[in-house]
Amino acid sequence: MLDMWLSITGAFFVALVVSRWQILKFPKAGIDGKDMHKHGRNFVAEMGGLAAIIGFIVGTSILLGRAGEGIDTALFLTAIIAIIGAGFIGMVDDIVSIRQKTKAFLPYIFALPFGIQMMNQNVTIFSYEISYSYFILLAVPFGVTCAANASNMLEGFNGLGAGLSSICSITLIILIYLKNGPGYGLYILFPLLGATLGFSVFNLYPSRIFPGDTFTLFSGAALSSAAIISGLITPGIILFVPMIVEFFLKFRGGFQAENFADMDEEKYLISVHDKTESITHLIVKKFKVKEWQLVALVWLMEGLLGAAVIIGYVYL
Numbered sequence: 001m002l003d004m005w006l007s008i009t010g011a012f013f014v015a016l017v018v019s020r021w022q023i024l025k026f027p028k029a030g031i032d033g034k035d036m037h038k039h040g041r042n043f044v045a046e047m048g049g050l051a052a053i054i055g056f057i058v059g060t061s062i063l064l065g066r067a068g069e070g071i072d073t074a075l076f077l078t079a080i081i082a083i084i085g086a087g088f089i090g091m092v093d094d095i096v097s098i099r100q101k102t103k104a105f106l107p108y109i110f111a112l113p114f115g116i117q118m119m120n121q122n123v124t125i126f127s128y129e130i131s132y133s134y135f136i137l138l139a140v141p142f143g144v145t146c147a148a149n150a151s152n153m154l155e156g157f158n159g160l161g162a163g164l165s166s167i168c169s170i171t172l173i174i175l176i177y178l179k180n181g182p183g184y185g186l187y188i189l190f191p192l193l194g195a196t197l198g199f200s201v202f203n204l205y206p207s208r209i210f211p212g213d214t215f216t217l218f219s220g221a222a223l224s225s226a227a228i229i230s231g232l233i234t235p236g237i238i239l240f241v242p243m244i245v246e247f248f249l250k251f252r253g254g255f256q257a258e259n260f261a262d263m264d265e266e267k268y269l270i271s272v273h274d275k276t277e278s279i280t281h282l283i284v285k286k287f288k289v290k291e292w293q294l295v296a297l298v299w300l301m302e303g304l305l306g307a308a309v310i311i312g313y314v315y316l
Contacts, residue, residue: 011056022051035210038106049219071118185226250278
């Protein structure tokens with residue numbers, strides 16, 4: 001357990017330091033973006049997911065350096081390739097803008113080695129056990145790819161994506177301990193949680209750094225990989241329900257809608273969308289909220305979902 005706390009602590013402080021460095025350096029290099037929900041000219045550093053990824057790498061390195069013979073190194077490392085690969089795609093997209101179809105496909109390639117390593121293992125989805133190896137080979141990269149892209153959909157407000165990732169990570173960590181004690185998934189989740197919290201120090205409202213696709217693709221791939229390795233695919237799918245709903249809302253509009261809103265003088269959000277093509281659109285239309293309140297509502301929804309998953313796992 002000490003190794004896990006060393007991992008989360010190392011990941012936290014590295015992500016914190018790198019985030020601070022990005023805040024100072026990236027705007028000068030033109031790697032910044034306008035905060036749409038603040039009055040005036042307010043540009044902040046972009047591509048903050050880089051700090052989370054570097055923190056994550058440090059955290060996982062601490063665990064691997066102290067791991068015993070019990071860990072399946074090949075399985076774990078192929079999962080790391082899928083996770084870092086997804087983050088790399090997000091980073092490239094933040095810099096040069098990749099086509100949506102290309103961005104949706106590329107994580108699959110990085111996740112194929114992970115699928116190969118999972119071929120000899122059974123997976124269970126909603127009580128249905130699957131043992132057909134070639135189906136698993138195709139399904140595992142597909143699941144990682146879907147999770148990475150789904151995480152990328154529900155963003156656009158200070159701290160939103162990082163908070164959702166933290167809630168999902170904590171829920172999965174609790175489930176792993178309830179299941180059988182420590183498992184492979186913790187080698188991903190503890191560094192992920194530490195890195196996300198370190199980055200969140202500067203990403204929470206009012207944000208001084210944005211996550212970018214770098215973070216959203218990376219965190220989605222990490223959460224799905226941890227769920228797959230730990231045999232928690234069903235809880236993982238349930239935790240991603242808000243992101244899945246967001247995907248279909250965006251799909252209905254041809255993935256053209258943005259999550260942004262307008263603001264009045266008192267900083268309450270005002271809808272600028274005729275159609276509801278995001279969960280955030282729905283909240284802004286139904287409630288009088290400021291940005292941080294909208295984010296808190298989405299976090300609350302995810303937190304309640306996480307609590308329901310834990311209770312269901314214990315009593316059902």
